Amino acid sequence: xxxxxxxxxxxxxxxxxxxxxxxxxxxxxxxxxxxxxxxxxxxxxxxxxxxxxxxxxxxxxxxxxxxxxxxxxxxxxxxxxxxxxxxxxxxxxxxxxxxxxxxxxxxxxxxxxxxxxxxxxxxxxxxxxxxxxxxxxxxxxxxxxxxxxxxxxxxxxxxxxxxxxxxxxxxxxxxxxxxxxxxxxxxxxxxxxxxxxxxxxxxxxxxxxxxxxxxxxxxxxxxxxxxxxxxxxxxxxxxxxxxxxxxxxxxxxxxxxxxxxxxxxxxxxxxxxxxxxxxxxxxxxxxxxxxxxxxxxxxxxxxxxxxxxxxxxxxxxxxxxxxxxxxxxxxxxxxxxxxxxxxxxxxxxxxxxxxxxxxxxxxxxxxxxxxxxxxxxxxxxxxxxxxxxxxxxxxxxxxxxxxxxxxxxxxxxxxxxxxxxxxxxxxxxxxxxxxxxxxxxxxxxxxxxxxxxxxxxxxxxxxxxxxxxxxxxxxxxxxxxxxxxxxxxxxxxxxxxxxxxxxxxxxxxxxxxxxxxxxxxxxxxxxxxxxxxxxx
Amino acid sequence: xxxxxxxxxxxxxxxxxxxxxxxxxxxxxxxxxxxxxxxxxxxxxxxxxxxxxxxxxxxxxxxxxxxxxxxxxxxxxxxxxxxxxxxxxxxxxxxxxxxxxxxxxxxxxxxxxxxxxxxxxxxxxxxxxxxxxxxxxxxxxxxxxxxxxxxxxxxxxxxxxxxxxxxxxxxxxxxxxxxxxxxxxxxxxxxxxxxxxxxxxxxxxxxxxxxxxxxxxxxxxxxxxxxxxxxxxxxxxxxxxxxxxxxxxxxxxxxxxxxxxxxxxxxxxxxxxxxxxxxxxxxxxxxxxxxxxxxxxxxxxxxxxxxx
Numbered sequence: 001x002x003x004x005x006x007x008x009x010x011x012x013x014x015x016x017x018x019x020x021x022x023x024x025x026x027x028x029x030x031x032x033x034x035x036x037x038x039x040x041x042x043x044x045x046x047x048x049x050x051x052x053x054x055x056x057x058x059x060x061x062x063x064x065x066x067x068x069x070x071x072x073x074x075x076x077x078x079x080x081x082x083x084x085x086x087x088x089x090x091x092x093x094x095x096x097x098x099x100x101x102x103x104x105x106x107x108x109x110x111x112x113x114x115x116x117x118x119x120x121x122x123x124x125x126x127x128x129x130x131x132x133x134x135x136x137x138x139x140x141x142x143x144x145x146x147x148x149x150x151x152x153x154x155x156x157x158x159x160x161x162x163x164x165x166x167x168x169x170x171x172x173x174x175x176x177x178x179x180x181x182x183x184x185x186x187x188x189x190x191x192x193x194x195x196x197x198x199x200x201x202x203x204x205x206x207x208x209x210x211x212x213x214x215x216x217x218x219x220x221x222x223x224x225x226x227x228x229x230x231x232x233x234x235x236x237x238x239x240x241x242x243x244x245x246x247x248x249x250x251x252x253x254x255x256x257x258x259x260x261x262x263x264x265x266x267x268x269x270x271x272x273x274x275x276x277x278x279x280x281x282x283x284x285x286x287x288x289x290x291x292x293x294x295x296x297x298x299x300x301x302x303x304x305x306x307x308x309x310x311x312x313x314x315x316x317x318x319x320x321x322x323x324x325x326x327x328x329x330x331x332x333x334x335x336x337x338x339x340x341x342x343x344x345x346x347x348x349x350x351x352x353x354x355x356x357x358x359x360x361x362x363x364x365x366x367x368x369x370x371x372x373x374x375x376x377x378x379x380x381x382x383x384x385x386x387x388x389x390x391x392x393x394x395x396x397x398x399x400x401x402x403x404x405x406x407x408x409x410x411x412x413x414x415x416x417x418x419x420x421x422x423x424x425x426x427x428x429x430x431x432x433x434x435x436x437x438x439x440x441x442x443x444x445x446x447x448x449x450x451x452x453x454x455x456x457x458x459x460x461x462x463x464x465x466x467x468x469x470x471x472x473x474x475x476x477x478x479x480x481x482x483x484x485x486x487x488x489x490x491x492x493x494x495x496x497x498x499x500x501x502x503x504x505x506x507x508x509x510x511x512x513x514x515x516x517x518x519x520x521x522x523x524x525x526x527x528x529x530x531x532x533x534x535x536x
Numbered sequence: 537x538x539x540x541x542x543x544x545x546x547x548x549x550x551x552x553x554x555x556x557x558x559x560x561x562x563x564x565x566x567x568x569x570x571x572x573x574x575x576x577x578x579x580x581x582x583x584x585x586x587x588x589x590x591x592x593x594x595x596x597x598x599x600x601x602x603x604x605x606x607x608x609x610x611x612x613x614x615x616x617x618x619x620x621x622x623x624x625x626x627x628x629x630x631x632x633x634x635x636x637x638x639x640x641x642x643x644x645x646x647x648x649x650x651x652x653x654x655x656x657x658x659x660x661x662x663x664x665x666x667x668x669x670x671x672x673x674x675x676x677x678x679x680x681x682x683x684x685x686x687x688x689x690x691x692x693x694x695x696x697x698x699x700x701x702x703x704x705x706x707x708x709x710x711x712x713x714x715x716x717x718x719x720x721x722x723x724x725x726x727x728x729x730x731x732x733x734x735x736x737x738x739x740x741x742x743x744x745x746x747x748x749x750x751x752x753x754x755x756x757x758x759x760x761x762x763x764x765x766x767x768x769x770x771x772x773x774x775x776x777x778x779x780x781x782x783x784x785x786x787x788x789x790x791x792x793x794x795x796x797x798x799x800x801x802x803x804x805x806x807x808x809x810x811x812x813x814x815x816x817x818x819x820x821x822x823x824x825x826x827x828x829x830x831x832x833x834x835x836x837x838x839x840x841x842x843x844x
Contacts, residue, residue: 048573048574049574050620057574058576129583131583131584131586131587132584133574133580135581205620222630222798222802223629223704223794250789250801251789254790254791255792257688257689257692257701260700261696261700263700263701416572417570417573417806418567418568420568420572420573421567436577449578457578
């Protein structure tokens with residue numbers, strides 16, 4: 001009896017030693033309140049990259065960066081830029097800009113925000129060897145082709161177009177006039193960086209220092225990021241909340257349950273299953289909102305596939321989609337049908353550009369479709385791992401099939417990354433889901449990356465020299481009004497060619513806990529942390 | 537006995553090599569680009585992609601990647617995932633929670649399952665027996681995610697008895713409901729296994745002998761009968777502990793528990809082979825050791841069993 005007992009004990013202690021050695025870390029930090037002001041919790045997802053403005057292009061990270069940093073300008077809800085750190089941004093010719101900073105702005109480490117903070121940060125992001133994901137945002141500044149050439153190593157370390165005049169002034173020379181230069185400056189890519197970043201980027205990644213209303217406190221991987229109020233923040237109104245916990249959820253349904261029971265303070269997108277019959281409006285009576293944002297749902301044609309090469313056919317399919325039926329059945333009437341390719345809320349958008357071509361017109365659709373001689377079933381392809389993509393694509397399929405009298409198959413792709421891969425490799429042989437959010441509120445940012453020839457997000461293979469020319473002319477127009485007119489013209493060209501079918505403008509349904517008041521969304525579809533208040 | 541334990545420990549080596557390679561290869565073979573979501577919906581600039589591929593060795597062949605990975609692993613370096621987080625830190629954050637959850641599940645399983653099993657096994661065919669048989673049948677039939685969502689909605693959302701999700705650093709009490717959900721399926725098996733075992737052994741010679749010796753019924757059932765009948769149940773519970781550690785994906789997802797299950801699930805979705813392999817290595821070790829403990833426990837329960 002003796003030896004087995006010893007052995008059992010040995011084995012037991014081995015397992016527990018192993019198990020205990022895996023313990024250790026853990027434990028979410030508790031947020032120290034800034035002078036007793038309440039802390040709130042906000043839904044988030046784990047950032048894909050380190051918390052650096054120049055290297056963040058996805059929502060999970062941007063949301064946190066927007067709390068940690070303040071840019072030269074901020075967007076109001078109409079998508080128009082308003083000065084934040086900038087005192088003035090002026091130009092006589094839309095090409096040579098002089099930017100003056102306000103006094104009194106400091107980074108969280110106490111150092112002042114100067115012209116150099118911006119110039120150095122922008123040069124860092126633009127430099128090819130730093131391989132930052134936002135480098136393209138600086139491509140219209142003079143000297144960008146030297147720091148980030150298409151081929152080979154950079155021949156300069158800094159862009160010649162950026163000059164520091166004094167502590168609070170710097171100038172930007174563009175390669176061509178850009179009437180909407182100011183409108184782009186609110187993007188995270190343009191945030192300033194303190195000196196400590198350039199001295200030791202790795203240490204900075206572990207403890208980012210911004211100039212925003214909140215300072216970084218702690219980050220637990222896959223769990224949360226906590227920030228506390230920065231009392232010396234340079235912005236105008238006092239921020240009411242003392243700190244924010246961005247709590248990461250793997251599943252937004254769990255987050256929804258938490259908001260309903262007051263365990264989580266804010267969720268900016270209600271999961272699809274609770275939009276059915278507007279269930280969320282019962283669960284979250286008096287604490288829910290529905291606000292349009294500058295995003296659009298589209299279905300893109302694989303124009304590289306000969307079968308879809310005829311614009312007449314593409315128009316026919318556009319007219320065969322009953323947008324209102326999709327919106328009523330899938331979105332419960334919470335969104336608006338698209339009437340063009342520019343989403344609502346982008347300055348300069350012209351209403352009802354598309355007319356009949358984006359309206360459900362079964363007879364004309366059928367006529368035009370039959371004339372095109374298209375054979376075989378129509379396929380609609382989408383990833384099915386997020387939102388309600390599957391549902392609305394299936395509804396579109398039914399509507400196309402009923403109208404045109406051809407079979408329509410919905411082809412699911414399991415994950416977004418697989419779907420994106422196939423899209424970029426031009427492997428898809430059916431009409432595929434696409435969407436765009438104008439996170440930088442300009443028409444250019446909707447048209448250029450998606451539809452100009454060879455653009456990074458132009459996955460359909462669409463090309464039209466006239467469209468490209470109009471977009472380019474708009475980008476270098478003398479005034480914003482001229483630019484808007486040229487881009488609206490480009491949009492009309494696009495509608496005739498119909499490389500994609502515009503389905504609906506997007507809208508955010510959000511909910512909050514009973515503690516929060518004055519809840520508003522920013523232009524970027526985030527909780528406005530500067531204006532929200534808490535009542536215990 | 538010592539040789540036996542040593543042999544079992546040595547078995548770890550080939551199993552370790554085999555599983556790590558298979559897992560690494562399978563995650564690598566999944567379709568999709570691990571860098572796809574890096575820049576949101578938009579395409580990343582070429583310079584960015586090039587540097588990431590270089591940094592994570594994605595430009596090399598799978599075998600070179602695997603050998604490099606294994607070399608680091610043997611030095612105790614679990615590597616970094618595609619977000620630049622230390623895999624060792626991720627595991628260290630996730631493991632304590634999962635162990636707690638598995639222990640809670642195991643305790644609930646053992647207490648309810650064994651009690652129900654013993655009570656019904658002593659009176660097979662009785663009223664209680666029928667109730668337990670029906671209840672366990674129901675438990676086996678309902679998938680875990682249904683139990684999970686129903687309990688979360690009813691207890692958490694509608695009645696407000698529990699918070700719908702578990703806090704970041706949960707105590708044992710926070711984990712009772714998720715633990716029950718996780719253990720519910722095995723609970724049914726434990727109850728049924730115990731019942732059958734008890735019912736069979738009730739007619740065994742040694743029970744009759746014990747009773748004939750004049751021992752009290754409590755002693756006969758408590759010591760002689762239960763102890764011998766527990767052997768298959770212990771086997772099951774031991775193997776189940778390993779399963780609980782890795783199989784909590786659904787439960788952890790529903791209750792937003794930041795444990796191993798969620799870590800594996802998220803990493804598979806993100807094609808993060810380094811994390812998946814790292815976690816699976818640990819799971820394999822836990823699984824094998826748990827089985828070893830079970831085998832050794834046999835000898836304690838039944839002195840006739842020898843392990844050399």
